[in-house]
Amino acid sequence: TAQEKLTVRLDFSPWGVHAGMHLAKEKGWFKEAGLDVEVQDGRGSGNTLQLVNAGQADVGQIQLGLLPQARANGAQLKGFAGFGRRTDLAVLVDKDSPIQKVSDFAGKTLVVFAASPWAPYIDHWLKQGGLDRTKTTITFVDPAALWGTYTAKRADGLMSTEPSAVPVAAATRPSKAILAEDAGIAYPSYGLVATEKTIAAKKEALSKLVEIQQKAWAYMRDGKIEEGVDAIVKQRPDAKLDRKALAEQIRLTIAFFDTPATKGKPIGWQAESDWEVALKGLEAAGAVKPGWKVSDYYTNDLVK
Amino acid sequence: MRSTLHEIASVLGVIAAAMVLWEIGVWILKPPPIILPAPSVIFAEFLQAPSYFLRQTAYTIYTTLAGFGLAAVLGLVLAIGIVHSRLLEKTVYTLLVALNSVPKVALAPLFVIWMGTGIEPKIAIALMLALFSVVIDAVLGLRSVDPDMLNLARISRASQFAILRKIRLPNALPSIFAGLKVAISFALVGAIVGEFVAGSEGLGFAILTAQGQFDTPRVFVCLLLLGLLGTVLFYLVEGAERISLPWHVSQRGHASGH
Amino acid sequence: MRSTLHEIASVLGVIAAAMVLWEIGVWILKPPPIILPAPSVIFAEFLQAPSYFLRQTAYTIYTTLAGFGLAAVLGLVLAIGIVHSRLLEKTVYTLLVALNSVPKVALAPLFVIWMGTGIEPKIAIALMLALFSVVIDAVLGLRSVDPDMLNLARISRASQFAILRKIRLPNALPSIFAGLKVAISFALVGAIVGEFVAGSEGLGFAILTAQGQFDTPRVFVCLLLLGLLGTVLFYLVEGAERISLPWHVSQRGHASGH
Amino acid sequence: MRTALAPNPAISPATDPAMTTTEPAAASQMPGRATAPAYVSIEGVGKSYGSRHGAVHALAGIDLEVREGEFLSILGPSGCGKSTLLKCIGGLERVTKGSLAVRGQPLSGPPAKAGMVFQRDVLLDWRTILDNVLITAEFLGQSREALKPRALQLLQRFGLSGFENRHPWELSGGMRQRASICRALLCDPELLLMDEPFGALDAMTRDDLNLELARIWQDTRKTVVFVTHGIAEAIFLSDRVVMMDRNPGRIVEVMEIDLPRPRTLAMRETPEFGRYVAHIRHLFAGLGILKEG
Amino acid sequence: MRTALAPNPAISPATDPAMTTTEPAAASQMPGRATAPAYVSIEGVGKSYGSRHGAVHALAGIDLEVREGEFLSILGPSGCGKSTLLKCIGGLERVTKGSLAVRGQPLSGPPAKAGMVFQRDVLLDWRTILDNVLITAEFLGQSREALKPRALQLLQRFGLSGFENRHPWELSGGMRQRASICRALLCDPELLLMDEPFGALDAMTRDDLNLELARIWQDTRKTVVFVTHGIAEAIFLSDRVVMMDRNPGRIVEVMEIDLPRPRTLAMRETPEFGRYVAHIRHLFAGLGILKEG
Numbered sequence A: 001t002a003q004e005k006l007t008v009r010l011d012f013s014p015w016g017v018h019a020g021m022h023l024a025k026e027k028g029w030f031k032e033a034g035l036d037v038e039v040q041d042g043r044g045s046g047n048t049l050q051l052v053n054a055g056q057a058d059v060g061q062i063q064l065g066l067l068p069q070a071r072a073n074g075a076q077l078k079g080f081a082g083f084g085r086r087t088d089l090a091v092l093v094d095k096d097s098p099i100q101k102v103s104d105f106a107g108k109t110l111v112v113f114a115a116s117p118w119a120p121y122i123d124h125w126l127k128q129g130g131l132d133r134t135k136t137t138i139t140f141v142d143p144a145a146l147w148g149t150y151t152a153k154r155a156d157g158l159m160s161t162e163p164s165a166v167p168v169a170a171a172t173r174p175s176k177a178i179l180a181e182d183a184g185i186a187y188p189s190y191g192l193v194a195t196e197k198t199i200a201a202k203k204e205a206l207s208k209l210v211e212i213q214q215k216a217w218a219y220m221r222d223g224k225i226e227e228g229v230d231a232i233v234k235q236r237p238d239a240k241l242d243r244k245a246l247a248e249q250i251r252l253t254i255a256f257f258d259t260p261a262t263k264g265k266p267i268g269w270q271a272e273s274d275w276e277v278a279l280k281g282l283e284a285a286g287a288v289k290p291g292w293k294v295s296d297y298y299t300n301d302l303v304k
Numbered sequence B, C: 001m002r003s004t005l006h007e008i009a010s011v012l013g014v015i016a017a018a019m020v021l022w023e024i025g026v027w028i029l030k031p032p033p034i035i036l037p038a039p040s041v042i043f044a045e046f047l048q049a050p051s052y053f054l055r056q057t058a059y060t061i062y063t064t065l066a067g068f069g070l071a072a073v074l075g076l077v078l079a080i081g082i083v084h085s086r087l088l089e090k091t092v093y094t095l096l097v098a099l100n101s102v103p104k105v106a107l108a109p110l111f112v113i114w115m116g117t118g119i120e121p122k123i124a125i126a127l128m129l130a131l132f133s134v135v136i137d138a139v140l141g142l143r144s145v146d147p148d149m150l151n152l153a154r155i156s157r158a159s160q161f162a163i164l165r166k167i168r169l170p171n172a173l174p175s176i177f178a179g180l181k182v183a184i185s186f187a188l189v190g191a192i193v194g195e196f197v198a199g200s201e202g203l204g205f206a207i208l209t210a211q212g213q214f215d216t217p218r219v220f221v222c223l224l225l226l227g228l229l230g231t232v233l234f235y236l237v238e239g240a241e242r243i244s245l246p247w248h249v250s251q252r253g254h255a256s257g258h
Numbered sequence D, E: 001m002r003t004a005l006a007p008n009p010a011i012s013p014a015t016d017p018a019m020t021t022t023e024p025a026a027a028s029q030m031p032g033r034a035t036a037p038a039y040v041s042i043e044g045v046g047k048s049y050g051s052r053h054g055a056v057h058a059l060a061g062i063d064l065e066v067r068e069g070e071f072l073s074i075l076g077p078s079g080c081g082k083s084t085l086l087k088c089i090g091g092l093e094r095v096t097k098g099s100l101a102v103r104g105q106p107l108s109g110p111p112a113k114a115g116m117v118f119q120r121d122v123l124l125d126w127r128t129i130l131d132n133v134l135i136t137a138e139f140l141g142q143s144r145e146a147l148k149p150r151a152l153q154l155l156q157r158f159g160l161s162g163f164e165n166r167h168p169w170e171l172s173g174g175m176r177q178r179a180s181i182c183r184a185l186l187c188d189p190e191l192l193l194m195d196e197p198f199g200a201l202d203a204m205t206r207d208d209l210n211l212e213l214a215r216i217w218q219d220t221r222k223t224v225v226f227v228t229h230g231i232a233e234a235i236f237l238s239d240r241v242v243m244m245d246r247n248p249g250r251i252v253e254v255m256e257i258d259l260p261r262p263r264t265l266a267m268r269e270t271p272e273f274g275r276y277v278a279h280i281r282h283l284f285a286g287l288g289i290l291k292e293g
Ligand SMILES: Nc1ncnc2c1ncn2[C@@H]1O[C@H](COP(=O)(O)OP(=O)(O)OP(=O)(O)O)[C@@H](O)[C@H]1O
Pocket: D169, D170, D171, D172, D173, D174, D175, D200, D201, D202, E049, E050, E051, E056, E057, E058, E076, E077, E078, E079, E080, E081, E082, E083, E084, E085, E119, E249
């Protein structure tokens, strides 16, 4: 039978969170399920979100926390599976730095990129430590320059996510993560999005996609992280990937899978209460206007 | 004077007409506003926070003009060097060509790492983007001298400097202005690229922030302001050209029509 | 022929000398390799996967040449229109100026949204970056005609087309070539910008991927390849200029030295 | 309307009575040429150039007919508007007053089958000499190949053999000027406008080319308007000589040259020829243009 | 080394015996001028222009001395290398053979205190006429302000009053040429090189300027090398006339002009003057340059 074509666009260039897609491809699970999946690297979650919304890709694997703002501006996307349900936003600082909590950032310089999920939360987060932008310098830097700026020690901290950043920093500026959730921020992390139209039209295929991803992540969670690493390296032979960092990224990604509300639920299943907290936080940060409905942002219809 | 006002009016007219066409297009095709908002929406967005946008614009103008000014001066100096010295032609010219082929967007991160996140890397990027066309056009202009004009200077044993100042430079002005017109546009682009890569001010920064928030109308306010700003800067250079070159055929033909 | 070989040798010599200086600089200053790797490191990196880099280079060349070719043709057509029609001057010229002031890096995401992630948006961006200098320089060249040359054509009641073909265009060639030299550089930059925003091939993509891995030596392999590629393309255009314009003073002066 | 200003009263008594100036009566005595139909009719033509420093009246009140098949020379001091008048006839400058007609048709743009030699040789640097000559064919939509033998022959007649494939900047001033004459002659124009075509030529070559031009005219009977600064040259070549003065540029006299054709250089030594020369010199001296040393 | 080629044997018998050509013996009969020290010495000079189409021998075996304070004219057919020779003297073209010295110093680059009028008026479009004239002062590092009155006076003497503030393209051909003469004269050069300076001028203005130039020369005794295509002009102005022929460009005769000074235009009608003219014409006729019609 003819295979159904699906284009999946990832967030950035290869890193651990992509393991689910690449493993499934390597293992031939998509093909078995009758799917012909093309996996594209991306240029940031926001960019991928725009492309999926414009119909240039069927599915995006992005940070779901971006959805409320995107929808508020007219995007017609929904998350149909959420893997990283716990807030992974974090500030990287030197591993042996005395910094522990927000208030310790007084007088420090932090770098972040403008389209980062951090952006709407910055002021809210600073306030938790009694700070504002006059007391802590926030500099916006392009993703391409972000790491260089941080490793060249032009900044004290880098606002990113723990799973993506900490393993990479290990080689050049060993770092630890100060988590945003400690300051009360709730933010749904990586998951799959598509337009409402696609979700309606390709329900079958998308369900299979979710199912295969559940299988892939469960497989890795159950001790096969190295196979996930192999899959990424095989799928992206030219990227010269660092296996150790990839393994750590996968491990950390999985560590952020569950919130108390999703304990015991299938991988990818999203809890209404988590979204409520996230949206309240976004509203408090001024990123969405009151009157939101959580059901606009996600659906569990495709999660078995 | 009257013809200048006339000129400005007609440029504004063209821009206004383009806006109207765009508005009508949006009415008919109804693209989602996150992809392409209507001018009316963009305009409303601007009116919500005009002072914010104008502040960002002012910052960008400053960066642009600084980069452009440096590019004009440095470009001229390099062109003069290249025309006069075989050695400089071989070295500077070649390196400039190579350097210009490396996209600033790719170099920008290095600039930030080297120069920090202040205004310097932005000016540097604006300068680098603007420099090339100044040099290329100035070199052409400085070389395209009637040999008899050089003979005229040489028979009076004019110094190289006098030849440069009284013959080569005035003769090259039309070409130099063509280079400057391209340069002012690219200086603006360079300033924005610089603001993209680092910083917390300027229209480039405003675009990035708005993109991050999926606020397309706001992105378009910035894009339109950029277009407008670029147009104004370009026509300022063209105005300077007209004032400086009433003697040149390209301007004479221009003034009287064909 | 021999002088061409000589020329190429000297360009390569300059680039080699720059590399040696850079290598020595790195030995002395010892910057962290993530900030600035030594040429030897970069070269070793290239030798690890030459076929990969050459494949990406080939793709970028294709995009660049497509964008450049389109820009050359479209730019000339627009310039001819602008010189001949007051209406086109008012409209096309103004819009072009406004459009060129909007950085392609900011527009690129929109292009990708409109045109997809294939090669089209990359060619479009290369085209848009290259177009402006072609138009500006061609307009200058087409306007800078000795009025008596036009009279010569008019007395034979030559058609506008014949005047264009036999007088204006050959007369404008030196200027057009200056525009093309700037354009080929910017077409390359445009191709890279396009690859940055979307796509999974080309040197721009390779840079992004390497940046994602903080693999600075690899980024620099791509940057150097870009520099080299840009230099080669530029000198190809300059070679074409020399072949086409043996009659022009800028070339005559060039050939015989000063 | 056949016209000439009456000779300037101040100098007219000195005029040799044997001289035929084109007062209507005098003209009608020579039915042959005088009744030839007008090729170009110029009525009340004025031309001013505006500028920041006020207008220059290059031409004022010009009335003149150029007859079909006639060789007409224009003589006058530098800056009196000779080139301007020629450009007006060629439809290359718009007149600011009066009207111009060619073969009865009011002029709007260059007339058909006209050729012009410009005061500055306007050679195209990017073409060889041969291609510079052939450009006329290209402009007129005629076959380059068909006209190539003629072009080569013209170049040879004008002493440029061996330079066909050179570029203009490799030629001397006089050679450039000769090339530009070949260009104007290539397509055998009916109306030939020549602005000091022999200005950059030595006396010897000039005599030669005067003969050549006289022969060409004799053979083809083109209508020629010839601006020159050589008095002898004007008399030698012309049926009529127009004398102009400046500030504003105007016609002061039109004189018929009643020498037999074909003319020889030796005729220049004849007393009639001398009388014509003397008349013209006297006229210009009377206008204060010519000083006696 | 005072030199002239012996007259071409083919034509020398026809030469009027009264004429003084500079065979050494003849020259020594006129101690006054002939013994003036050499300003420019030209020995065995040759100049070839290379090109894709083979070399052009613009000059070959030129031996000539230009004496201090002398007015020397060069006559010759178009393309015989007059301009090239002038440019070589001015240090603007490198000779390919032989040597050139000015005041005994071998020439490397333009000599001091030289001025030149180019065959094409090389006016700078971006300067007004006055500023075009003043550029010489700027080049020589002299004060513009101090020389402004002189510039205005020169412009007036050359009939350009009222055009000081105009740009070159607003002038007629002859006016442009006159402006370029003013420019060369501005700083009173010791050595004045003039390449057909009156080529674009009408006979009337030309006579006028011939007188002006003769007066200036008389007053200041500059060394002048004057290329012209007017035989009468050359005789009228010069102490000696150099006659050249082409292919390759060479000197065929140098003739002393032994007319009293100051000269008047009327002298041109004298039999002596006529004999000089006839001699030159005859010489060139013998060379096949001049045809008798
Ligand atoms: N730049 C050049 N390149 C090649 N050949 C040249 C160049 N300049 C002059 N010639 C050649 O040298 C010869 C002499 O030229 P030159 O200009 O000296 O002649 P001329 O005596 O001044 O002639 P004219 O009276 O026509 O001005 C000519 O055959 C000409 O073709």
